[in-house]
Amino acid sequence: MRAWFCAIAKQMEGMSREQKIDHIRRYYWYHILIALAVLGLAVLLIRHIFFPGPRVLFQCAVVNQPIDYPRDGRISEECVVALGLKKGQAIFDSDYQISYGDVQLEGTNESSYEKFFFNIAAGVLDAVTMPESFYTYAVEMGVAFAQTEEIGLQTMEKLGLVAQKTSEDEAGPLLYGIVADSGHGELAEAFAEYARIC
Secondary structure, eight states: OHHHHHHHHHHTTTOOHHHHHHHHHHHSHHHHHHHHHHHHHHHHHHHHHHSOOOOOOEEEEEETSOOOHHHHHHHHHHHHHHHTOOTTSEEEEEEEOOOBTTBOOTTOOHHHHHHHHHHHHTTOOOEEEEEHHHHHHHHHTTOOEEEEEEOOHHHHHHHTOOOEEOTTSSEEOEEEEEETTOSOHHHHHHHHHHHTOO
């Protein structure tokens, strides 16, 4: 490396300052770009390892509701306050658009399906807000719920949820299920109390 820098210095002997800058910019711009990229990755890695963000202590998946990130953020913030957690430790996430059985939604892909069941298996999800038909499907797929309650209209309004149409074109109930063995059942119950689900 030192020899490389010496060779560059030798090439630029006798050049003015402006010529040196132009020479470096013209012939070594990609070296500088690569060095900056490596430095940026190193900084991100160090930050991720030594200064991680807050650990998520409660996560609620909202299945087959309109995806609304501002609403999710607002409810997550309210949830943090209600549960006495730090910012970023509670997540209310509507990014779960899942087709299953007879329910085929437009614009869904397998990643939401995999995300849901992977997060359940990994113990990441503590609670699920879902249509009754999805509850039945999830139980058939081996998901165990410690407790399940129907969500009232007031709570649906408060959480910005909409009733789901069934095959008979009637509004089916939404359920709030606390995932068994998630490790944060008491927080899931506290969220239910905050939202007046139970």
